[in-house]
Structure formats: structure tokens, C-alpha cells
Amino acid sequence: MxxxxxxxxxxxxxxxxxxxxxxxxxxxxxxxxxxxxxxxxxxxxxxxxxxxxxxxxxxxxxxxxxxxxxxxxxxxxxxxxxxxxAQSRAVGCLRLHTITEFGLEYLMPLVASYLEQYPQVAIDLSLTEETPALLEEGLDVQVTLSLGLPDSEFVAQRLGQVHSVLCAAPAYLQRHGVPDRPAALQGHRCIMLADPLYPQGWYFDKEAIFRFHNVLRVNQLEAACQAAASGMGICLLPSFIAAKALSEGRLLRLMPDRQLHPREVYALYSSRRFLDAKIRTWVEHLKTHLPGAFERHRLTLEDPRFWATQRSSLS
Known part of the structure; x- marks a missing residue:
């Protein structure tokens, strides 16, 4: 019946x-x-x-x-x-996740502007170093940093690319000199940031991987940045972490012609079919605003004022 x-x-x-x-x-x-x-x-x-x-x-x-x-x-x-x-009007709770420092730098400003535009949406933003299971954790959108298109059954929208740069504190470079090529890093004190995507060392190209006995190994981006800014050694930092410290003069960029450890940025969500309006509008918000934020950091990284050179005031 x-x-x-x-x-x-x-x-x-x-x-x-x-x-x-x-x-x-x-x-x-x-x-x-x-x-x-x-x-x-x-x-x-x-x-x-x-x-x-x-x-x-x-x-x-x-x-x-x-x-x-x-x-x-x-x-x-x-x-x-x-x-x-729900397919035509953005309402309800939007559950998001990304890694901590990327979220603090890029997503928090976008959360504020998104909520101004869609006041009937509440956001639950999870910032962790781990990558949770999207469906099992009840997430709507996950922003991931990977080497390429994620191997996933979910929809992946590419949002741009970030990379890493070599940096050191002015005080460190005054004492130890400015390395201008990968081979010159030998003998320098280096800070290793634990990186599951690049686990063996610093990848300058497919043939040249710089391996070293690091003075400090950390698994948190901001800790690595602080260690480098305090003069403990040279560090390879993601652009979104390095840009602020460079603009403040706490760090100087080394080998500015090199962009290392590229990472593709993707928004992952479960399906295109009957997509909830709050998910669709959030992904559109990311696609509209993240490229501009990436470009601002790129311009900072390419500003010669923040490069360490042999002819700089370091000598």
C-alpha cells in the first residue's frame, strides 16, 4: 500500500x-x-x-x-x-573547508563580501591542515591546492595557481651572503617546511632537487615564515605567506627569476546537477575575486624593492 x-x-x-x-x-x-x-x-x-x-x-x-x-x-x-x-535563491548554511593559512589570507575577505551580497546564507568555515572527506564531513565546497586536477569524482573548478619563493631575513643575508643560484645554497642554513606535495626537498626543475640538512623543520606555514624572518635561515614559502612579510621588509626574496613548487587551486563540490544556489554563487564569487588577489601577490613578489641582490644595502 x-x-x-x-x-x-x-x-x-x-x-x-x-x-x-x-x-x-x-x-x-x-x-x-x-x-x-x-x-x-x-x-x-x-x-x-x-x-x-x-x-x-x-x-x-x-x-x-x-x-x-x-x-x-x-x-x-x-x-x-x-x-x-534552493536552486534559485542562496539561503541556508554553506559549509566550507581549506587549509588554514590560505583560508586566512584569501577566503576570509571573500566570506565577508559574500555575506554582504547574500545575507540569508550562514557560513561554516573549517580551516585545518588536513584534507577532510567532502561528503562524509558534510562539506559543500572544498578549496584545495594540488599539483594538478584532483583525482576525484567531484566537480573541480580551477581558480588559479600559486607558487613558492625563496626568502630570508635581511639580517641573515648580511651575515651569510646572498645565494644567487641553487648550487650556492650549499652551506646555508635552511628551514624546511614539511610539504607532502614536494617531500624530497626543494625542486628547482626536474633534474635539480636541492636536498639539505635543515636547521629547522616545521609543518605550519606561518611558523616557517616567522622562523625565516627571525634570521634562522633561508626558507621556501608559498607566495600568499611570503608577500606580506616581503612588503613589510621582514624578508627579502632570493633568485627572483624562479617560481618554485607551483600549486593549482581548485574548488571541489559534489555535482553540477540541481546545484544549490548557495554553492553556485560561492564558487562564482571565488572565480570572480581570487584571480585578482593572486595577481596582487604576484606583483608584490615581482617588485625589485623586495629582492635581495649582491649590490643591495646588504653588503
Whole structure:
């Protein structure tokens, strides 16, 4: 027995006062309507309608049940309308994830501007170093940094590329000199940032991988930046971490002709089909604004004022 169909048949009979009229409304036969109502009464073990050859009336139980049925169908209609509107109107809770420092630098400003544009959306932003399972964690969109297109069953929208640059504090370079090529790094104190994408060392090209006995190894981007800025050694930092320290003069860039350890930035979400409006508008927001943020950092990194050279004031 299809309970909802039987309930619908009962409501139509009760409202129209006739099995025949109910059948016409539902576009099924009168015997089918009669069987559905009878099956419903059997299921409930209660008589809902008093029937005679000339009249039809609701029992007291039928009156109560009719009221409940109408409430249920109203809720179903509301749920259907809300589900349909989710594709056209951004509402509800948007659950996001990315790595901590990338999120602080790039996503937090975009969260603020997005919420101004879509005030009916609430955002739950998770910033961790781990990469959680998108569906299992109930996430809507995950921004990932990878070597290429993620091997995933999810939709991946490319948002741009970031890379890393060699940096050191002015004080360190004054004491130890300015290396101008990969081979010149030998003998320098180096800070290693644990990087699962580039685990063996610093990749200058496919043939040249600089391996060293690091003075410090850390697994957190900001810690590596602080260590380098304090003069502990040379560090390879992602552009979005290095740009601020460079512009503030806490670090200087080495070998400015080299952009190392490229990472593709992608937004991952579950499906294109019936895409929720809050997901669609957030991804569009990222695609509109992230390239500009990447470009601002690129210009900072390419500013000669922040490069360490042999002819600089370091000597």
C-alpha cells in the first residue's frame, strides 16, 4: 500500500463528498479510489467515512485524520517549494573547508563580501591542515591546492595557481651572503617546511632537487615564515605567506627569476546537477575575486624593492 496515495485519495473524497469526483480529480478510476480508502482504514484499523448509497460523511476519527492529512500535505508542499527555491535563491548554511593559512589570507575577505551580497546564507568555515572527506564531513565546497586536477569524482573548478619563493631575513643575508643560484645554497642554513606535495626537498626543475640538512623543520606555514624572518635561515614559502612579510621588509626574496613548487587551486563540490544556489554563487564569487588577489601577490613578489641582490644595502 502506498500510504501517501491512499491519504491523498481520502482527502479528495472527504473534500468533494464523492468517490467519483475524487477519481476525476486524481485522474484514476472510482474503484481504485474506493480500494485506496478501504486500505487506509484497514491500515489504521479505524473507520474514516460513513457510506450509504446516497450519502457520505466523515466519522469523528475521519475528521481528525483529515485535519492531520492536510497539515502533512501542506508540509510536503512547503518542503518541495524550499527544495526548488534552493536552486534559485542562496539561503541556508554553506559549509566550507581549506587549509588554514590560505583560508586566512584569501577566503576570509571573500566570506565577508559574500555575506554582504547574500545575507540569508550562514557560513561554516573549517580551516585545518588536513584534507577532510567532502561528503562524509558534510562539506559543500572544498578549496584545495594540488599539483594538478584532483583525482576525484567531484566537480573541480580551477581558480588559479600559486607558487613558492625563496626568502630570508635581511639580517641573515648580511651575515651569510646572498645565494644567487641553487648550487650556492650549499652551506646555508635552511628551514624546511614539511610539504607532502614536494617531500624530497626543494625542486628547482626536474633534474635539480636541492636536498639539505635543515636547521629547522616545521609543518605550519606561518611558523616557517616567522622562523625565516627571525634570521634562522633561508626558507621556501608559498607566495600568499611570503608577500606580506616581503612588503613589510621582514624578508627579502632570493633568485627572483624562479617560481618554485607551483600549486593549482581548485574548488571541489559534489555535482553540477540541481546545484544549490548557495554553492553556485560561492564558487562564482571565488572565480570572480581570487584571480585578482593572486595577481596582487604576484606583483608584490615581482617588485625589485623586495629582492635581495649582491649590490643591495646588504653588503
Amino acid at each position: 502506498d500510504l501517501l496515495h491512499c491519504m491523498q485519495a481520502f482527502v479528495r473524497v472527504a473534500e468533494s463528498g464523492s468517490f467519483c469526483q475524487a477519481a476525476q480529480i486524481l485522474e484514476i478510476s472510482s474503484p481504485t479510489v474506493s480500494r485506496q480508502v478501504a486500505a487506509l482504514e484497514e491500515q489504521l484499523r479505524a473507520r474514516l467515512l460513513q457510506r450509504t448509497t446516497r450519502s457520505l460523511a466523515l466519522t469523528e476519527a475521519g475528521q481528525r485524520y483529515l485535519k492531520r492529512c492536510k497539515t502533512i500535505f501542506a508540509e510536503i508542499d512547503t518542503a518541495a517549494a524550499e527544495a526548488a527555491s
